[in-house]
Amino acid sequence: MNQPTEGRILLVGEGNFSLSASLIENRTVSGPQLTASCIDTFVAVQESHRLAASNIAFLEKARAMVLFEVDAVDMHNHPDIKLHEYERVVFNFPLADRHNIKKNRALLSDFFSSVKNILDSKRGQVMVTLCKGQGGTPADQPMRSWHDSWQAVSMAANAGLILTQIYPFQTQDFPRYHSVGFRFQDKCFNTDSALVHVFEMARSVTVPSVDASRRFIHQDNQDFVVSAYIRRKLDRWSLLEKENHPLHRLHQHLVTRLSATSPSPTVLHSNHPALPTVLGGHKSWLAVNPGHDAEMEPEDTIVNPEGADKVSDCGSSSRPSSKQLKDLENIEKAAAVVEDSTGDAKLLPGVSGPGLSGRSFRHGVERDGTEREAECAEPCGSASKPATGVLACVSSPVFVVHKMTRPRQNESVTSGVSGDDGASSEVKAMDTDDDAQEPEPLNGAASQTSSKPESTEENGILGTVQSATARSLFHLRSSLFENLTHLSDMLKSKSSKAVMMSGTVFRNCPISSCELPVSHETIFLAESEDTNMDDLANQLCAALRAVMREDTAPKVKVRNTKYLLNLAGTTNNIHVALTLELEGVQKCATLGHVIRFSDVRDGQTAGSEEVSTTQMGAVLYLDNIAFHALQLPDVRLLWSEDDRFIEQFSKEGINSLANFSSFKPFSLYPVCFVHDISFWESPQRVFEEADFFEVVREVADDVVTSVTLVDKFDNAAEGKTSRCYRLVFQSHDCALSYINSWKLQSVLRLRVAHQLGVTLR
Secondary structure: OOOOOOOOEEEEOOOOOHHHHHHHHOOOOOHHHEEEEOOOOHHHHHHHOOOHHHHHHHHHHOOOEEEOOOOOOOHHHOOOHHHOOEOEEEEEOOOOOOOOHHHHHHHHHHHHHHHOOOEOOOOOEEEEEEOOOOOOOOOOOOOOOHHHOOOHHHHHHOOOEEEEEEEEOOHHHOOOOOOOOHHHOOOOOOOOOOEEEEEEEOOEOOOOOOOHHHOEEEEOOEEEEOOHHHHHHHHOOOOOOOOOOHHHHHHHHHHHHHHOOOOOOEEEOOOOOOOOOEEEOOOOOEEEOOOOOOOOOHHHOOEEHHHOOOOOOOOOOOOOOHHHHHHHHHHHHHOOEEEOOOOOEEEOOOOOOHHHOOOOOOOOEOOOOOEOOOOOOEEOOOOOOOOOOEEOOOOOOOOEEEEEEOOOOOOOOOOOOEOOOOOEOOOOOOOOOOOOOOOOOHHHOOOOOOOOOOEEOHHHOOEEEOOOOHHHOEEEOOOHHHHHHHHHHHHHOOOOOEEEEEEEEEOOOOOOOOOOOEEEEEEEEEEHHHOOHHHHHHHHHHHHHHHOOOOOOOOEEEEEEEEEEEEOOOOOEEEEEEEEEEOOOOOOOEEEEEEEEEEEEOOOOOOOOOEEEEEEEEEEEHHHHHHHHOOOOOHHHHHOOOHHHHHHHOOOOOOOHHHHHHOOOOOOOOOOEEEEEEEEOOOOOOOOHHHHHHHHHHHHOOOEEEEEEEEEEEEOOOOEEEEEEEEEEOOOOOEOOHHHHHHHHHHHHHHHHHHHOOEEO
């Protein structure tokens, strides 16, 4: 408050105008910059406050503007005030009623709603001084209960303001200041432990719209449907390419460190066309080798094999798990899929394409009705049994996507997308006319059905869904491990002895504060004869320690791990030999893995033997590294569009990454709003928590920071199962008001009932 400024300052609710006079006397502002106002008339002020006349005369002599009969909740309509934008608006010790706390909250809320109309949107600050305990933040000592405070942060959020600073109000800094207003009289009141709350404008949390026309990602001249949440993430600028963003600087730091090694890597662009984001198959190509006998703890694994065949025992033990029911459903659908003489899958007559879309085959059921061993593993860090009082978890680590052909007039596009067997899949774009030419089936097989692919407008997406056989299902890559074969090909071309790239990966995960479905990884691969595994691990460990603050951050250590991953459908093995992790950290402690990749290919000519090459490499999880290096309260901050986040790193050089942990929250004490949602599961369909999480993210984006299953029971008499989830709404960079959290909750309830077929309670 006492810091000099070049913009205009408006003081609201002045009593004897002593604070305004003190600011000019301290040379904080000049007279023409300052506007002082009060709610009383000129006569009433002089009669009520003995020092008012002298202070008003001092202000007028300094050429400050003095206004009377200014209502703090209607400033934006005042004929003189509305003519200007103010860099600082000060409301010192507001009070509406001594005994009614709700009236004081309403005063703050209406004041914030008015001041936002006259505040400088870029540099504007609102300063509200409150007595001890009134603000309702942890800065108040002792802190009052939430319902016994003015809830200043929540009231400001109603107008799109966040709390950015809070500091004590020191009366000695304002020698001319004389507090008045005790019992609404010309008497002093206690200002000890009073706090100045500084608020600034921020983006407000709103209910996001689902733009169906934008729910596509484009690759190799083909469109793939993704969830609205992922599409919104991809619509933003790339974090890896945003200048001064921590992930961008972390990538540059790793490039610098690895370039000092021998061989120096060729750095590939994150959108390199040879490294696809959409891959063939209904699940990740990564699978634990079932023939490898190794002792593993959950934190040791990238994909946890122990959770593959577990059955949830929540509720009645006689009721099949959702995995068992889904597998039975998949077997029935897969029985309708046959293969022609060329080995290409097709649908029998009467089986519609959309009926096999979505999550068909998601649990690893082959077309012959058998399960793939250990391929349907849980993602790292997720539990296989959702129980009450713990974070709910998902059962599939990948996002299944559909291939779509949008209507085009007199145009056909042929493109290749690698399928399960690595072959190119040709798709011809369709016309929507009745006489449109029937599409060629996948892989060029001759069509043996007379039915055309169905045109659909589900979720407002207009297009044609290709027959969803096992070969027409695709998924978003869950790790850059899935691009190892592509990187290996680059090394074999002899264009480089080492390659390196950072990219975006997608993994279905629980809703938590340290993991998001969209994250970033860096992968490094080099010829084995040029790289020593231990040297590479030590080099990476040193690079990671450089970004961790030694006095506060956990220590980085290297741990031996012995297990194999293989790329499904191939004989290629990934030997995960070393793990880089943080010591003593429970969540998201794994920072990377050092691997040996065995690339086994058939001979290029008939009768030739298999050709095997071995390469060394590493995968680093950038989001985990940044999360711990910056000591972020929530990993969602990496996606913040607020300039105050990036500005904290814009003045540092690329190599001075030790200062990463200097991150300071720019939204202090963001309020949490807790809402519960209860419903009966649909008896016609299997309830999947992954689907529930997807709806939550589609409606609330990243505002829901935690989802906990708090109650689950079976009604044996009616054969129904009830669930109750507790959702925590919070934003660390946007203004979230209670009314907006309630709106999100209301929309979420309706969307869950509509998309999942549940009955709300």
